[in-house]
Amino acid sequence: MDALQLGPFAIPWARVQVALALLVGVVAAEVLARRVDQKLAPWAYNTLLVGLLGARLGFVLENLSVYARDPLSVLYVWQGGFDPLWGILASGGYTLMVLPKHLWRYALVPALAAGLVVGLFLTRGGTRQEATLPSLSLTTLGGTPVNLQDFRGKPLVLNAWATWCPPCRRELPMMVRLAQENPDVRFAFVSQGEGPAVVRSFLEEEGLTADWVLLDPETRLSQALGVQGLPTTFFFDREGRLVARHLGELSEAVLLGYLRVLR
Numbered sequence: 321m322d323a324l325q326l327g328p329f330a331i332p333w334a335r336v337q338v339a340l341a342l343l344v345g346v347v348a349a350e351v352l353a354r355r356v357d358q359k360l361a362p363w364a365y366n367t368l369l370v371g372l373l374g375a376r377l378g379f380v381l382e383n384l385s386v387y388a389r390d391p392l393s394v395l396y397v398w399q400g401g402f403d404p405l406w407g408i409l410a411s412g413g414y415t416l417m418v419l420p421k422h423l424w425r426y427a428l429v430p431a432l433a434a435g436l437v438v439g440l441f442l443t444r445g446g447t448r449q450e451a452t453l454p455s456l457s458l459t460t461l462g463g464t465p466v467n468l469q470d471f472r473g474k475p476l477v478l479n480a481w482a483t484w485c486p487p488c489r490r491e492l493p494m495m496v497r498l499a500q501e502n503p504d505v506r507f508a509f510v511s512q513g514e515g516p517a518v519v520r521s522f523l524e525e526e527g528l529t530a531d532w533v534l535l536d537p538e539t540r541l542s543q544a545l546g547v548q549g550l551p552t553t554f555f556f557d558r559e560g561r562l563v564a565r566h567l568g569e570l571s572e573a574v575l576l577g578y579l580r581v582l583r
Contacts, residue, residue: 322567323548330549332567337441342368345434352426363419364430367411374410375402383573399571453478453560454544458534461516466534468508469560475505475582477575478554480536480547482512483522487569488551494572496530498579505579508532512539512550555582 323330349364379401380387380394387394415427453476457467468478479495481488492509499507509530511519516535523533541547545554548567555564555578563582566574 322546322552322565325548330567337438341434341437341441344437345430348430348433352429356426357423359419360423360426363415363423363427366418367414370414371407371411372402375404375407378403378406378410379573383576386573386576393571396571399569400566400574401571451545451562451565453556453562454541456536456540456544458510458536458541461520461533461535463516466532471506471508471556472560473558475558475579476554476556476560477505477507477579477582478541478556479507479509479551480512480541480545480553481509481551482514483518485550489522489526491551491569493526493528495570495575496528498572498575499530502579505582506532508534510534510536510541512536512542512547553578557582 323332324336346364346368349360353359353361353364376394376397382403383401393399415424419427453468453472455467455469457465459465471478477495477499479492481492483489495507495509499505507530509532511533514535515537519533519535523529536542539547545552545565551567551569553566553570553575554562555566557563564578566578570578
C-alpha cells in the first residue's frame with residue numbers, strides 16, 4: 321500500500337508513518353514534562369521544528385546546484401526532499417545546547433518511542449512481495465502497440481499521469497527534460513484513462529516532446545501495479561525488478577536521487 325486513502329485524497333504512507341512517529345515522540349515528551357520537568361514540553365516541540373528544518377536544509381545543501389536554478393523551490397516541501405541524518409544531527413545539537421544536563425537522559429525516551437514506531441512500520445513493510453515490470457500492451461500516440469517488457473535492458477522510469485492532474489502537469493516538463501539529459505535511462509509516461517487527442521493537445525500546448533508517451537485508456541497499469549493516486553512514478557532496474565516507487569509530485573533533486581540509486 322502506497323498511501324492512506326481519505327476519500328479522493330491519497331496521503332503517501334511514508335509521510336503518515338513519519339507523522340505518527342513524531343506524534344508518539346511528542347506525546348511521550350508531554351507525559352515526561354508533567355511527571356519530571358516542564359522544560360521537556362517546549363523542548364520537544366522546538367526539537368521537532370529544528371529537526372525538520374535541519375533535514376530540509378541538509379537535503380537542499382546536498383543538491384545546491386539544482387535548487388540554485390530555482391531558489392523558490394526550496395519552499396516546495398510537498399515534493400519531498402528531507403535528509404534524516406541532518407535532521408537527527410540538528411535535533412541532537414539543539415538538545416545539547418538548550419536542555420539541562422540532568423534532563424538529557426529523559427530526552428532519549430521520546431526519541432526511542434518514535435524510533436520504535438518507525439521500526440514497527442519497517443518490520444511490517446519488509447513482508448511486501450517484490451514487484452516486477454508487468455507484461456502490458458499499450459499504444460503510442462500514433463497507435464503503435466508497445467509491450468512494457470520491451471523496455472527491459474535499461475533502467476526504466478515509469479510515470480503514471482493524466483492531463484487533469486495538477487501535480488502531473490507541474491512535474492512533467494522537468495521529467496521530460498531529465499529524460500533527454502539521461503539517455504542511459506528510459507523514461508515512459510503512461511497516460512491513465514485518456515485518449516490520444518487529449519494527451520496530444522496537452523503536449524503541444526506545453527511544447528513537450530518525449531520519446532515514450534503511452535496511452536492506457538483502461539488504466540490497466542494502475543490495476544497491475546496498485547496505483548492509488550496520480551502521479552505515481554516507478555523505478556525498474558535492467559531486469560525489470562521494481563527498485564522504488566514514489567506517490568506524488570517529484571522535485572528534480574528527489575528524482576535525481578532516485579536515478580543515482582537506479583544506476
